[in-house]
Amino acid sequence: MSSSRRFAGRIACGLAAIVLAACATGERPEFQDEADASTSPLASTGNVEIDTVLGLLNSVDRAEFTAGYQIDTVFNSVSSTGLVVQAPGQRRSITIDNDARTVRFIIDGPDKRTCDLIAVECEARLNDARISDTQLPHTFYADAFARRLAADAGRRIGDPALYEVTIAGQAAQCVDVVVTGGTKTYCALSTGPLARFVGADVVIEMTSYSTQPDESKFTAT
Helix, strand or coil, X not given: CCHHHHHHHHHHHHHHHHHHHHHHHCCCCCCCCHHHHCCCCCXXXXXXXXXXXXXXXXXXXXXXEEEEEEEEECCCCEEEEEEEEEECCCEEEEEEECCXXXXXXXXXXXXXXXXXXXXXXXXXXXXXXHHHHHCCCCCCCXXXXXXXXXXXXXXXXXXXXXXXEEECCXXXXXXXXXXXXXXXXXXXXXXXXXXXXXXXXXXXXXXXXXXXXCHHHHCCC
């Protein structure tokens, strides 16, 4: 059986069990405030398979890219798109768009803003409450899921499985981690950004990737 058919079967089974798993575990994503977000996530868990993907997620600051995402939040049935731009000098722009909001986080040197692109107004801080309906922080594309993967390494109840797939036309390393309530899938590109996450609370899939940062995404319009 091909890897694409194996993945399709795994996703079909995983999505069918999502609601039951969510109800059983009551799991919610872990949020950090701005102070906590500056603390480096765990560098190693001692498991080679998990550390392969964890190391990629932890290396994302060295990359320059524009990445698109599909984000499906299970608990409140919110479907969003994400666009992450990382430019020279670790400048970052993260845009979340759904039926209720279009919010952009901009980190440009000392300038940190959270902007409502519909109202065309910004606040001078990074405010994850603006995208609370996604149940994710703005660092979902790397740091937040490096932390979640490190935490799940300590919660696992089986041996992780490491494998390679193609996502958004790019080679990605994936690890399946079995925890109480089901199996979680974490995937990352060689350049570091999250490429796929499948869990009881949210499913994230990278839909596009370019090594060229989109400089137009550093404005509030």
